[in-house]
Amino acid sequence: MAGRKGKAKVEVEGEEMPNGGNSQHDCFCMGAGPQVSAALKMGSEKTREHFRTARVEFLKGLRNLLDERIEALSQEDNTKKGAKISVD
Numbered sequence: 116m117a118g119r120k121g122k123a124k125v126e127v128e129g130e131e132m133p134n135g136g137n138s139q140h141d142c143f144c145m146g147a148g149p150q151v152s153a154a155l156k157m158g159s160e161k162t163r164e165h166f167r168t169a170r171v172e173f174l175k176g177l178r179n180l181l182d183e184r185i186e187a188l189s190q191e192d193n194t195k196k197g198a199k200i201s202v203d
Contacts, residue, residue, distance in 0.1 A: 142148065155166060 144151075155163065158166075
């Protein structure tokens with residue numbers, strides 16, 4: 116927010132966490148990680164199960180992406196063969 120002078124604070128698990136775009140953070144999430152984690156813990160068991168399933172599906176997608184890339188690189192290696200050189 117433009118012209119914002121103070122920094123809002125949010126308490127997460129007994130710790131005060133900075134909240135807002137003007138504060139300095141060492142992480143990419145800009146301090147939102149603990150807040151999001153706390154919000155997800157407040158949901159019902161059904162909601163948490165959806166997020167667990169989504170996390171597993173995301174990892175499966177990454178695994179598939181890596182497998183496809185490994186396969187493509189393996190096929191490139193098989194097509195690029197060196198020349199034979201006779202040694203006397």
